[in-house]
Amino acid sequence: MQDYALEVTARALIVKNRQLLLVSNDYKLWYTPGGHLHPSETLPACMVREVKEETDIDVQPNQIVYVAEFFDKKHNVHKVEVYFAAEICTDELPKHWLDQDGPVKTYQFFDVEALKDIHVAPAFLKTGKWLNSGLDIYQGSEKR
Structure with a gap:
């Protein structure tokens, strides 16, 4: 069996x-804001930090609603992605924002x-299940 590095991310719905x-990052592939967990932070703190970095939007984490895992064979990474329901903490969204340190x-x-007309990852987003809290939290290993 091939050795894979483990990568945990926290993402926001x-x-x-x-x-x-x-x-x-290219107007072709769309995905939820979020990113890599630092060893010293919690999953909710990671999600809040990453959303702020990527969108300049302040959010409040709610419950975990989805967990996906997959093996990124191209980069030899075993990824575990934890998706939180999140609420925007402001009425006004940033108008002139730029993710200076990221993609x-x-x-x-x-x-x-x-969503049917764009390339979006992960595929479960196209189902619209994110509109309600009835998600099965762990979806198993996805093929990507």
Whole structure:
């Protein structure tokens, strides 16, 4: 069996007006804001920090609603992604934001119908299950 580095990420499912906030670095692949867990931080703190870095939006973490794991064979990484429901803490979203230290170039809200027409990861986002709290939290190992 091949050795893989373990990588844990905390990600946010931010829903406003029945639309999901996604980020992109190339306008082709869209994904939820979030990122790598530092050894000294908790999962909720990681999610809050990463959302702020990637979007300049302050959020409040709620419950974990989804956990995915997969093996990124291209980069020899075993990834575990923990998705939190999160609430935006402000009425005004940043207008002139830039992720200076990271790859994210833009963010946008999408409704379920719009998700059908874009490349989004992970695939479960296209189902619209994020609109309710009825998610099965652990989805098992995904193929990517």
